[in-house]
Amino acid sequence: MKKLGRTGQGYLLNTIIIVLLFTAAQLVTAAFGGEGSFKLVLVPSIWQCCYLMILAASLNLVLGFLGQLSLGHCGFMAVGAYTAALLSLACERAELFKDKEGVVFILVLFACVLAAGILSALIGLLVGIPALRLKGDYLAIITLGFGMIIINIINNLPFCGQDGLALGSAAASLYKNGLGFGTKSKVEFLWAALLVTIISITLMFMFVRSKYGRAIRAIRDDEIAAAASGINTSYYKVLTFAYSAFFAGVAGALYSCTNATLSTSSFAFTNGGILNSTFIVVMVVLGGMGSITGSVAAAVIMFFINYQIKNGSWVDALPAAVQAVFQYPMLVYAIVLIVVIMFRPRGIFGSYEFSLINLKRDLKAALERRAAARSERKEARSNG
């Protein structure tokens, strides 16, 4: 047997840990899934974290690794959400499955997720080909416009605006007949959300680590030099854009499972919640541009902050003055962002990728750096 290199060992370790965690999650779900706050709070939160993580990581491909500002990322998510929702409704009408049970439903579920990704990627390709000829601000404007166009088209399509999904109790047909999950089925299908997330993040990670990843980082660092070294810049840019759109679509499919009702206001440029194109950019910047694990962490952190300030029971224990700030959640996000950018301008993770096998080494190196910096400052002070 060939001896594994360090990278190989790392992959093996990650696989083992992920499989162990996944099994543990399954066991915990089986043990506590039926009742109480596990079912009502934790599981819906995990679902929401799952799609936020995929979404933030997918935008990081374009924003952090390719270095192009895209402001319409939620547009791709909307495409994915509506594709998955409508496909599941069509399957139900064709009587492929009933009551969200059986192997067929699971197949339909994954088919919906895949279809959502593929359609989003196709649209990403269509948008990307003309848009990526532009740079910087101009690209930002085009993608911003695209996000709005998508939402307007969806609103006005007879089969997917309010008309299409609002048959029966308002937008509830998705819940009753499609892949919209209530709390009980969210527990039952938690494994599916986790699986889709793990696969998506892994695929994005592999993309960044591959020769494609090296090429797009070269384009980010210096486009002219990259082109001079024989990298087909347009090809790689459009490819990355479409690849990123694919996962935004997958995130959209998970979104429509989580929220049994869809409304395009959730995918707008800005809105009241934390799911909008602006906030996804914020998540990427907060986590660190160029770090997939950073985006994953930032998505969870943002979700946690958002959820906790509104619904956390510990909030009642705080002094009235702090609670008063929490009445304005948007202010708290802004303060968090300002504080993070002030102390860590490159985001929480910077371009560092969390890795289990290197954890010990990285921690040691970080501590050493810190000690070195401190002694340097001390020296400077005693000299000055």
Added chain:
Amino acid sequence: MKKYLSILLALCMVLSLAACGGSSDTQESAAEDGAEESSDPIIIGTISPNTGGLAAYGIGVTTGVELAVEEINAAGGILGREVQVITTDDQGDPTECLNAFNSLVAQGVGLIIGSATSGCTSAITDAANEEEICLLSPTATADSLTTEDDYIFRACYADSFQGAIAAAYAKKSGCEKVGVVYCAADVYSKGLYDSFSAACEKYGVEVAAAESTASMDVQDFTNQFAAMVSAGVDLVYAPFYYDVIGPYVVPQARAAGYEGIIMGADGYDGVPDYVVEGADLSAFNDIYWTNHYYPGDTSEKVQSFVTAYEEKFGSTPSAFSATGYDCVYMYKAAIEAAGSAEPSAVRDALADTSAVYDCVTGSFSLDSTGTPIKGAAIISFADGGDKVVTELVEVMQASDLE
């Protein structure tokens, strides 16, 4: 050193913000402290948009609920048990609404008042049915929200009625050609458009033009109203929320050369407070809208509510406060009829169509889907010199729809 200074500055910022909002909060916590002494209180949860673009609705609902609960507790509670309220915020966003709902249920709340808008409420109706939690919405008017055999009820009329009333009023005021500016993406706006145009067809009023906007919070209506002018309509039905009516819809409609009547729905409540300073107030003449109640109503019920509200909060209660207030009293009546605060028992009591609720927004009973059968007040805006004033035109009942 610089680092510590900036931490200090950040802290100062947080604390100064806290000081701004502090005063309102102490009141609430004082009220809560008083209620905690009871051994077995009835807990009612509210979900409403307390922050964000539709904050006025959320504040309206929560203040109305607060007033009603205070009155009930002062009079000995419901079945001798104290009432407590847990307030949650959905920011007008369906995802947040579902989170708030789940969090309330996890805290053991079985009776919920919410949410204020149809879009948010539609996100939680199925969850409420699945968890068997009573959901009583103060102002979610979309038709499809309540169905038979479910846990969803409301204290307001439905859009099919509201749109039809507007059409009946259009017919009555002699309009022959009407237009609609609406948002196809929103359950509320689209629902009103559908019922209004259906009723217009019934009354023989021609809907000559219909224009849609991208979302409920767009800020440019010029093109839509230019289309209305060129279609030559006498009345434009524009079902939007207050946050765009005062600053954008009305001034832009007049600027686009539209001189006729603008007709709206209950979303117009609160418009006078959101008119841009220095705006031409004559633009607000000829605007009519349907509402759940009129604060100037002389009936004793309305007047005692308005007086108590003004005394406590220092402002005129909106329809959101009135329906929020009514929701609490509807729960009170239902709990007393059921003799228990168990969600399933309360649900059965609310589903009883013979029960009559004597409320601020009228004396009504619920139909088999859980929607009140009551009239709508037609209210007009007018230029009152230094501010926009409201005036009751008439109260139309369901019988006026024939």
